[in-house]
Amino acid sequence: MRFLAFSTRNRKELLRDPISLIFGIGLPVLLLLVISLIERSVSGMAEIFSIENFAPGIAMFSLSFIALFSGMLLANDRSSSFLARLFASPLAASDYLLGYSLPLLPIALVQSAVCFITAFFLGLSVSVNVLLTILVLIPVAILFIGIGLLLGSIFSNKQVSPICSIVVQVAALSSGMWFDLHQIGGAFKAVCYALPFAHAVDLAKITLAGGGFTAIYPHLLWVAGYAAVIFALAVRAFKKRMKA
Amino acid sequence: MLNAVEVNNLTKRFKGRTAVDSLNFSIKKGEFFALLGQNGAGKTTTIRLLCCLLTPTSGDAVLLGDSIIENPTAVKQKLNVSPQETAVAPNLSVKENLELIAAIYGSNKQEAEVKANKMLTALGLSERARDKAKTLSGGMQRRLSIAMALISDPQIIFLDEPTIGLDVRARRELWKLIRELKGKITIILTTHYLEEAEALADKIGIMHYGKIRMLGSLDQIKEATGQKTLEDAFFMLTEKEVE
Ligand SMILES: Nc1ncnc2c1ncn2[C@@H]1O[C@H](COP(=O)(O)OP(=O)(O)O)[C@@H](O)[C@H]1O
Ligand SMILES: [Mg+2]
Numbered sequence: 369m370r371f372l373a374f375s376t377r378n379r380k381e382l383l384r385d386p387i388s389l390i391f392g393i394g395l396p397v398l399l400l401l402v403i404s405l406i407e408r409s410v411s412g413m414a415e416i417f418s419i420e421n422f423a424p425g426i427a428m429f430s431l432s433f434i435a436l437f438s439g440m441l442l443a444n445d446r447s448s449s450f451l452a453r454l455f456a457s458p459l460a461a462s463d464y465l466l467g468y469s470l471p472l473l474p475i476a477l478v479q480s481a482v483c484f485i486t487a488f489f490l491g492l493s494v495s496v497n498v499l500l501t502i503l504v505l506i507p508v509a510i511l512f513i514g515i516g517l518l519l520g521s522i523f524s525n526k527q528v529s530p531i532c533s534i535v536v537q538v539a540a541l542s543s544g545m546w547f548d549l550h551q552i553g554g555a556f557k558a559v560c561y562a563l564p565f566a567h568a569v570d571l572a573k574i575t576l577a578g579g580g581f582t583a584i585y586p587h588l589l590w591v592a593g594y595a596a597v598i599f600a601l602a603v604r605a606f607k608k609r610m611k612a
Numbered sequence: 613m614l615n616a617v618e619v620n621n622l623t624k625r626f627k628g629r630t631a632v633d634s635l636n637f638s639i640k641k642g643e644f645f646a647l648l649g650q651n652g653a654g655k656t657t658t659i660r661l662l663c664c665l666l667t668p669t670s671g672d673a674v675l676l677g678d679s680i681i682e683n684p685t686a687v688k689q690k691l692n693v694s695p696q697e698t699a700v701a702p703n704l705s706v707k708e709n710l711e712l713i714a715a716i717y718g719s720n721k722q723e724a725e726v727k728a729n730k731m732l733t734a735l736g737l738s739e740r741a742r743d744k745a746k747t748l749s750g751g752m753q754r755r756l757s758i759a760m761a762l763i764s765d766p767q768i769i770f771l772d773e774p775t776i777g778l779d780v781r782a783r784r785e786l787w788k789l790i791r792e793l794k795g796k797i798t799i800i801l802t803t804h805y806l807e808e809a810e811a812l813a814d815k816i817g818i819m820h821y822g823k824i825r826m827l828g829s830l831d832q833i834k835e836a837t838g839q840k841t842l843e844d845a846f847f848m849l850t851e852k853e854v855e
Contacts (some may be wrong), residue, residue, distance in 0.1 A: 373715030377701055377708070384703040384744075449699035453760070456663040457716050458688045583631075611667055 370459055372429045374467030378441060383445060389524040392433030393479055397486050400426045404490040407536035412598065416548050423487035424501065424572035425545025428565065430479045431509050432539040434543055435449040436532040438516030442468055446609065461607045465599070477502065501575045503586060507591050514598040520584035521605035564594040616641045616768055617662065617799040621671035624657050631657040633822035634671060639815070642795050646813035647802040650850070654822040655802035656696055659770050662800070663693050676767060689717070692766035696773045696802075698753045699760075702746035706737055706756055709745055710763050731759045735789060752784030758789070763773035769793070771801040775808060787811055810842050818849050825849040 382389065395557045400423065415421060445451040454464075480502045488494055519531055540546065543565040550555045560566045567593040613687060617639040624632040626648050632654045639645045647655045660666040663672055664684035672679055678686040690712075700709050714724035732734045732738045735755055740748060745756060754774060761769055774790065775783040790812060793799055803809055809816050826833055826849050830842060837845040 370716050370718065371713055377704060377712050380708070381701065381703050448702075449695040449697040450701055452665065452695050453693060453699040453713075453757075454716065455665055456688060456691070456693045457713070457764075458685055458718075597619055611665070 370404055371463035371466040374454075374459065374463060375470040376423055378468055380476065381441060382437060383481050386422035386474065388433075388437060389475065393430065393482055394438065396426045396479075397482060399429070400483065400490070406444050414548060416545070419487055419490050419492045420576060421573060423484060423490075423492055423546065424576055425543055425569050426487075427483045427501070427541055427544060428508060428568045428573055429536075429540050430483050430491050431476055431505060432536045432565075434476055434479075434512040435508055435516040435519065435535050436529065437475070438472055438513050439520040439523075439528040439532045440516075440518055440525065442520030443466055443523060443528040446520070448527040455610050460602060461610060463604060464595045465517060467550040467605060468517060469510070472513050474504070476506070476513075480505050480509075483534055485573075491492075495578075497576050497578050501572050504571055504575045504588065505568075507588065507595055508571070511564060511591055511598065512569070513608035514602050518598055518602040518605055519603055521609055536561070542566055545569055564591050613615065614640055614678055615674075615801070618644075618674045619671075620660075621675065622658070622661060622673055623670045624654075624661055624670055625669045629820050632661060633655045635824055636828060637817060637824060637827055639798060639800065641798055644794050644799045644812060644814045646799070646809035646816045647800065647805070647821035648806065648809040648816055648846070649802075650804050653804075653819040655804075655819055656772055657822075658819070659693065659772050659800070659802060663770060664688055669853075689764060691701055691768040691770065692717075692761040693770040694754075694757045694761040694772065694774060698750070698757050700745040700748075700753055700756055703744060705742050705744055706748070706818050707732060711758060713760045714763050727763050731763050735762075749782075749839060751778050751786070754761040754778065754782075754786065755789070758786075762793075763839055766797060768798045768800065771799065773801070773802055773804070775805065783808075806846055808855045816842075816848060820850040826832070 395512050403417055403422060404419060407413045416443070437584050484492065484498050484502065515535060516532065519528055523531055542560040542563050544560065549566060567587040567590040572593060573584050613639045619635050619637050621631060622635040635658065647658060649655050649683065657666065662675065662680065664680050664687055668681070672681050675687045676690055680687050683686065701712065708730035710731050711724040711730065714727045719727060729784050732741050733852065735758065737756060737759060740752060748756060758774060762772070771790065775786050778786065801812065810830060815827070815829055817824045826836065828836065833842065833845050834840065837848050839845040839848060
């Protein structure tokens with residue numbers, strides 16, 4: 369249970385330096401507000417910008433900032449000798465990765481909740497599907513935690529934040545939240561659906577619309593598969609760092 | 613078992629450069645050992661090897677009966693280290709930093725708090741207990757770093773250049789504190805300050821280009837080199853080789 373002490377420390381570290389948290393929660397909400405207000409005043413906007421379609425996209429976008437949180441936390445610890453000191457302790461690699469991941473899960477839940485509560489004010493109907501959507505977004509959050517840990521294990525603290533910004537951009541652009549991938553089709557669609565982010569948004573959209581397990585299952589599998597592979601890579605990269 | 617540390621042909625090579633070159637020495641239980649050498653001599657690399665933070669290229673070391681290669685987890689439980697760069701969690705308070713390390717070494721919440729309070733008093737940090745570590749002065753951070761190394765009740769403690777960059781007064785105060793540990797646990801300290809090794813150590817190893825050039829008490833080193841001061845002996849031993 370040593371990882372619990374470490375995870376408590378990470379929770380404090382994240383919450384006591386909350387600028388990036390505020391940014392990661394605030395920016396998506398702002399986008400949701402702006403786009404929804406535009407959608408109301410301009411007629412003929414694409415269907416993807418209706419609140420039932422756009423809110424799930426924003427929820428995924430919001431979670432993508434978690435890669436930045438976990439990546440920066442780890443890379444900053446690596447840049448100081450603090451982590452070297454812990455590497456001399458009996459903590460195992462799994463203790464570290466659990467310790468970094470756990471405090472981010474409640475933050476992810478708050479992000480999703482804030483996103484959907486904002487959406488309620490913009491006309492999203494209140495239903496149990498929203499709760500289910502927040503649940504199925506948990507694997508998406510785990511995916512982004514893993515991406516951050518992988519990048520934070522490989523890159524320095526100066527490199528991590530620009531690289532994570534790229535991840536956030538790629539996630540948004542390939543997710544289908546800004547344009548309908550099925551209309552574009554072709555190679556672009558194929559690439560987007562090879563990546564996990566469009567699946568993450570579809571997963572959330574379908575759940576929000578009340579789709580059952582058979583409908584979400586392929587998307588869930590795709591996201592979970594990516595999360596598992598990326599976590600495995602993160603463990604490897606981190607172990608390598610432990611024994612330089 | 614009399615020896616806390618037994619080092620056998622310990623070697624570490626980084627891409628062509630041999631940072632630690634077949635070291636052989638032993639440190640008795642309760643002894644205060646100083647590894648003295650200029651920047652780049654290989655002191656930190658030696659410490660990192662002994663703390664299982666680096667895998668040796670060849671050779672081994674046995675710490676209180678456990679090999680750093682075969683049983684690093686057992687070794688890690690017995691030692692603690694205050695790294696060369698100050699290593700504290702910046703956004704945690706002084707007390708939280710201490711409790712964190714205690715918990716990581718296996719204390720439960722209550723035990724961790726008791727130990728933290730003990731350390732705060734022992735190291736004169738009580739007044740700053742609630743302040744965030746990042747607000748402390750350099751000397752105080754170093755003090756906290758040492759307290760964090762002590763809180764796990766290690767049998768062997770490594771202090772890597774504990775007074776580097778401190779002003780004279782802060783250094784004196786740290787010396788006093790380190791001296792109080794003498795005899796209670798095995799201490800391995802690295803330094804490039806001659807007077808620090810002279811003031812504190814029972815046994816000094818003079819390290820140069822990855823090798824230990826001379827090993828012994830202050831008097832033994834002076835006698836063997838025929839020099840009157842440690843400084844003269846140090847220069848005599850480290851002068852010649854230029855690589
Ligand atoms: N990770 C590393 N990769 C390559 N060279 C290294 C590494 N760590 C240390 N060295 C080299 O090993 C030598 C000894 O370094 P170090 O042990 O830090 O010396 P000291 O602590 O005595 O100043 C130096 O020449 C240093 O450049
Ligand atoms: Mg050094």
